[in-house]
Amino acid sequence: MNDMRFTERNVDSTEIKIRAKNVDVFYGETHAIKGVDVDIPEKTVTAFIGPSGCGKSTFLRCLNRMNDTIDTCRVTGDIKLDDEDIYDKRVDPVQLRAKVGMVFQKPNPFPKSIYDNVAYGPRIHGLAGNKAELDQIVEKSLRRAALWGEVKDRLDAPGTGLSGGQQQRLCIARAVATEPEVLLMDEPCSALDPIATAQVEELIDELRARYSVVIVTHSMQQAARVSQKTAFFHLGELVEFGETGAIFTKPEDPRTESYITGRIG
């Protein structure tokens, strides 16, 4: 594991972007998340790791209220983005999701052209005054997603015609096109081959300069490679949260140690 460079990296920012306190999530009768407290810093990659079904994706989806679309889902506790409660009655989840972008597990480009995929967010949020500005936003976003060079000659081609890795980077470009402040990634590499994964991981590291990135991953190696902070979830509880280097080298909780050494999970 030569690319586990976590010891060289530090958290650049001490500013807290998202502050979650005592969050509980219920799906009907099922208690999916139990009293989780997490502080997600600005301009940092935070990784959520843990075995399947431990609630890490559920918790991630609380951060942009995607759980609202599930009828039986109930969230209690406090989640604050820049000290504003995102579950306040006055908050429109649509506005929240423009600030907190999301990339999904399976690449899900719209069945439209590459250009329209990226331009959709800026269009509905009115970020571009005219066609030239929109062109600029599309180019900038595709460059940030490291996709511009591969697609600049075929922006009118359908987004669904790209390879899996390109599709996922297109989804990232689409997410960054709306200028979010936080980028949530739900296992963004699980459907990708190792080369595409490496490209996306590199991209995540670059995105850290502008956004607070939260990534859910099954792969501990991936967490170690890309993140500065790591949270370990187990059975709906947050077991341990800290610097990635510390979690992987000297975990405090025996469960964390069992998981990262491969005894559970």
Add this chain to the structure above:
Amino acid sequence: MTDATSGVGTSQPPRKASLLELDARTKKRNAAEARFRTYGLVAVCAGLVALVVLMGSIVNNGAGAFSQTFVTLQVELPADRLDKSGNRNPDEMRAVSTFGYSPLIAAAVVRSLEENGISIEGLSAKDAGGIISKEAPAQLRNFVLANPQTLDTTREFTFLANGRIDGYYKGRVTFASAEVDKNVSPAQLQLADALLEIGVLESKFNTLFFTAPDASGQRPEAAGLGVAIIGSLYMMLIVLALALPIGVAASIYLEEFAPKNRLTDLIEVNIANLAAVPSIVFGILGLAIFINFAGLPQSAPIVGGLVLTLMTLPTIIIATRASLKSVPPSIRQAALGIGASKMQSVFHHVLPLAAPGILTGTIIGLAQALGETAPLLLIGMVAFVREFPAGPPQGFFDPASALPVQVYNWTQRSDPAFVERASGAIIVLLVFLILMNAIAVLLRRRFERRW
């Protein structure tokens, strides 16, 4: 090999079966599969045979409706009989009824015979005129009333031949049957043959079948589908204009926006049940609500269209919901994830992907409505309508007929010529249905996307 296995040693391992011969279980399985394939093949063949027989009998009976026997005659239009006042005033000329015109036609037939030197034994002048349709005097009178200046001239007219004469050339009437038929005599058939020889009488493609209105039981040769086609067209317009927006809006709301609870479950079950309600029940509903309560006119396409809309709605809602469901949820999540509102995600992404399915469902619903008869009988669309309805929207309130009802109507009449008319109408109806289904298939092929 370890000591543990070799030490037990006494029991023989089971003899390996050869792959080259089938064991009993495999044979049984294969036989069962072969049997099932045969059943399937027999079922498909039975269906095909039924279809071929059905289509064959309809085409066989109905093909005749598309050709018709016409007689071309030079008719004198004497002013002293048709315009007694001599003012050429159509209002005064109306005093002469069709009875005043029919002798002119008979005379024209007789003169045509004399000019060509044909004489037929036992044929009176009245019989000679009898080979022309009873529709002809009306045709002649309408022409004269519209063109009074043509009086005192001789004009060429193409008249329909009488239904029996037409039937003679389609094999329905023979000399033997004419002997016992008081509507036609063997002499008339001889006359028709003679006229055919000199080219006065001929069979042509029958455009009147598509453009003419219905005709009474005495003149099947004049009966056409004009009013029925317009009535059906008007009803389809109404169904399309009402059922498509209402059905699509209802399904989008139920599928994408409505909370999932007892009430929406109940609505869902009821929509499914509504699709299974016998169509005649919708007719009773239409009679009670649209005619008796709302006071809309009877026999009008507006009422038929409303009833058929009610009947088509469940079909469209079910098809639309199915195609909305088939849009992958990842598309909705993608849209929501970048901050689109629920409505934007539905209208920008889900609906375009579901559109081919919605259109197919709508067209199939329309095709179903086009062929529906029972509810139309109850709201009076079975009436005998000879007047063409006006253009839309006024025409929606005028009496009209409909294609399937016209078929029903014609099968009720006694003259055997109407069997041919009814089968011809079925062919026209089937052609419309096949066209609509073909459009549905084309739309699906054209717009179906893969992702």
